[in-house]
Amino acid sequence: MFCKAKLVSFAAAVALLGATVASADSDHDHPAGLLMYPKISVDVENGVDTRLHISNVSNNPTMAHCFYVNANSHCTNTGEVCDTFQDCNDSGIFGACVPGWIETNFDIFLTSRQPLGWLASEGLAGDELPCRATFLNPNPCGVNQGSNSGTRIPPISETPFIGELKCIEADQTTRLPVQCSGDNCPNSLTGKAAITSAELVDVASYRAAGLEQVLNDGDENLQIGGIDAEYEPCAEVLVMDFVYDGAIDPISETFEASSELTLIPCTQDFRGQTLPPVTAQFLVYNEFEQRLSTSRRVDCLLDSRISSIDTGSPTRSIFSVNVGGTITGQARIRGVGGGLAGVALLSLATDFTDPDSRVGWAAYALDTVVRTEDADTISLP
């Protein structure tokens, strides 16, 4: 009986193979030449900060050329950071809330095998550097006698802050990737971010997504995936397992679950400061394999509670337990117009619609099931 079932399911699967899984190469598991931290969140006033780690796993010193991307929106009338126009009330006159995209780049010099960490709100420079070169001791650290000289990590430019960080392993002089091919390409970096709420003592950590270098001509245009790729491809389809917003946590049987999704495009033009039009298409499956869909533009960075992705009324969302009907679901997220990277945060709260009632949160990575066949590009200034 099972053999028959197997044949039937196999035949059905053959018909559907156009949409089946293909494995991708970009991942969070190996040291890489390009790191992406999709979510940096800081709100000093409310005790939220992001702790960032970057490490060199090789026995040689290396350098990372990094880019903070400030994805805050700002009011046209007050210049304040805003989420909606309602935040732009200036004595009863409402301004528009305009999305922004500002990059700040800086360098990190790492000695061999060195881990380094800092708070996004504070940065790391000067006397705070662990291996400071002095006149008498120009190379104070490590087996290869290196130093962190030249490192100046600025604090994020404003608070509150929502944005991302990308770091590219680079030549110490040109600040561009080293010309290389195959095994000669340096892939020495690992990274991690921990978004922390001090008020609650609540930490959500995730590892930076890494793209390994496979070939590099050393110029300012980094080709991710595609023919003659310099870096392994980004995801065309990401998979996010999630607990439906509003579902009751099965362990406490009290708290309500909600999730936040952050997506960033892999293509970025840091030189021309232009934004590629990327759309995220969502296919959402519940335990009954019932499928619902929606889509949303990803301009620079999408950071949203999942039940706000498709509607302003969370209980009517396809990510709401009221609609899904089961506790957990799977969302397949396809990037149209470019590859995507991202991270998910699961929160438990006494009321999932009230962020102040949160009791705990945790971050986890999205899975990559289909790689982009088209190339993404990062253009460096």
Added chain:
Amino acid sequence: MRLLERNPRLSGLMLGLAVLALGGVRAQAQPDTLEISSTQPGSIAVFPKVISDGTRDTIISLTNTTNMMAFVHCEATNGIGECVGAPAGQTYYCNSDVDCDDVTDPTGAPLEDVGPCDISWQANDFGLILTAQQPTFWRVSTGRVQDPELLSGDACSTGGQSQQICPGFFLGDSQAGASILPAAGAFRGELRCFQVEDSSGALSTGNALKGEAIIEWLGETGEGAGQISAYNSLNVQGSGTAPAELFTANLDGVEYASCPESLTIDHLAPGASDPVSGADVEVELTFVPCTYDPLNPTSMRVLFNTYDMIEDPLSGGDTRACWANYTGSLDGALRDRATTYLRTTARATQTGNCTAGSADGEPCTADSDCGRGGFCFDNSCNGGSAIGWTCAADGDCGTGGTCGDPSGILGVAETIYTGSVVASSADVAHQVGTRETADSMSTSGDF
């Protein structure tokens, strides 16, 4: 447990059908390079850290990412032990003898050594069927059972029973009536879910599985209840062709992905204060051997190297069986370091290769071949009564033991923050390189 032969005629028929049907259809691509990945689906989903011990509980999330039905056989191995010298009526859980050295009684008074730690390495198995693209989950302490009358809703309940009933569709092991049984007592250990062909339990390399573990603190609201840490499962990718053995996956980089040569973990220093919240920090590093046999525990030999931000290394080593959860000190390599941010490398030592020293990773026959500070490792017993001990032949290891290269390792790091409440965060370790020695993972054979 049933042992079934793969039917070669049926396999051939299936292969033929596949070739014919795929002629004009886009084939299901297989990975260019087989990997053990936390962000790509695989054929074996490994959850190295699963806790259900009265202080915390775990939700396991498992998803079929393909358009084909997926049969899954899971093996849960409990690595929890009890300190056998504990006073009557008191229970102290442990993972090694060290954990029994420094305990306090319920009043907080210190106790003398209550060891040794007795661990039974109990393995339980169960089966699941996932329809195409189906996500599912269960709570470890309760398991889950299907109730056809509760198809939709926002909450699970135990309804006075031991198993949790949840809205949704949950097709468990048919022999147990569509259910996963609750963990028997306290559980600290690991879970491995193998994709199998069908109810025969024969392994499949369909690369359909991915998952997450969500570890949640129990307790009253306001005392840390609801604090969670989460990590992605480590998914061992398969080649897409039928494995050579029905119930054993060969992790040789050809049939299934090879295990990493070493792991590297970015973390805060134990004993430090969290730079944002000021909470006290502890770190738990959990490792499982790559080689797995539910009927015979596998040893792993781990060497740690921890680097601080001034690149000052400290190292330590240890041999453990089955499941290792290192808390705090790691032979002193982690505690009281000069800087807050650390990086720890954990390496599974390989027989006949130098670990550390100037000839790190090079072949050797003696410690002197490895340079200053290096070690040349011998064979050790994998399983048997002498598990973990150096050996020259299988006979040195006792019944069921084999003498050879110790297993590779997989791992998860969890940081515990103690401030106004207890919180935690978890990440799987980064992988560096691949082992030359093949590991293997076996199931108990049935579905």
